[in-house]
Amino acid sequence: MSTRFEGKKAIVTGGSRGIGAAIAKRLAADGADVAITYAGNQEAANVTVGAITAAGRRGHAIQANAGDPAAQAAAIGQAIDSLGGLDILVHNAGVFEIAAVDQTDSAAFERIFAVNVGGVQAGTAAAAPRINDGGRIIIIGSINGDRAFMPGLAPYGASKAAVAGLARGWARDLAPRGILVNVVQPGPVDTDMNPADGAIAEQFTAMIPLGRYGRTEEIAAVTAFLASDEASFITGTTIDVDGGVSA
Template sequence: MTTALQDKVALVTGGSRGIGAAIAVRLAADGADVAFTYRGSHDRASDVVERIKATGRRAVALAADSADPVAVRDAVERAAGDLGRLDVLVNNAAVFAVKPLEETGVDEFEEAMAVNVRAVFVATQAAVPHMAAGGRIISIGSNVADRAVFPGLTMYATSKAALVGLTKALGRELGPRAITVNLVVPGPTDTDTNPADGPAAATINGFTALGRFAAPAEVAGVVAYLARPEAAYITGATVPVDGGFTI
């Protein structure tokens, strides 16, 4: 059976856990060969590799620190080289930086911007030469860029808000090449760093219209749609997957 992304090649940054892992596995289930980067656990990365291979697709795990622009660029080149091409780039890697303003060092702010913004720019810049018409660039933002309901989110909200402008500008620039650029904006999502049964979960649920956290697979489903051929006329868009958090 032919699937929506049959024989496409995708690279997912930060793909060893949480939303990134769900995206990597979903793209594979839709027919893509998938490379992904990871920084921490080799065991987690190996698990995602096996889940991708279980769909019948090729998998490549690339150790790379998104704070290092050389490592980011090298990961893109290795993904395209190992899998033969590149059709979809998902910029998912991020640091969830939460700290009061008075306690935030400039070095911490710069790290958040390096991983959450600069790495997106660098990976996109490196990926575009490998993409033909129909290429897809999809970045993962955050609902707190629109609604920061807790203190201490200045670094994170600033970095994620920057992706809105980056997405729009890239969409305009790459449109003539038929490469689309979109931003998926999750709300509260059940991950290791923000579990649906965590101490603040009940309060966070109250900020959403649906009264619950998303499953990572729900975010991955939207990313997968934007990677499909039928999404070819969507670019420069910010797509919320936030359970009504910002309405």
């Protein structure tokens, strides 16, 4: 437990499970009040909120479809109202699909971009006028935004490359207000979306110099660093957290 985010208000999209839940819990453990959005698993969202309140912080859960720009914008506004302000916005909501170019239909392509890019754009646009000067916007991207490590990752990788491009532009847009915008790019991390014992886990693990999947808490630690005063001169960049895959 620490107090480095004492008095800060944070929103984590897709915060009910996996990396998002770990980030929400870490920010709360460091003193922030935290609102999360979730797609449909209310039980998991309630568990995350319970962990936030157990840390002595205020927690809120708001259901929203990240692929619907209006719903995403409304959820961000509702979260800010519930918290009474905003200092830290973490975009974590995302979808992951594998399909070769001749197997990717337009609906799947549009769904990936609607959530992974459109939701980030809509949420940031809604938050930007209301986030406090000196705030932080952190996007959970992927090392697949820079590199294609296996077949079938083109649409997903392209969506993560897109948000890295948005972050670089937003860092320029928001710099006059002291708002920092960065991207955390995880490698394989043990989550429901990509479990360490899943069908493609052996393929992924073979590419990781450290020989294991990452833990959600490790991604949360880097995110908390970027949200802190220690990262006050870092903006418009991507940080790979991948066990050496990108080395």
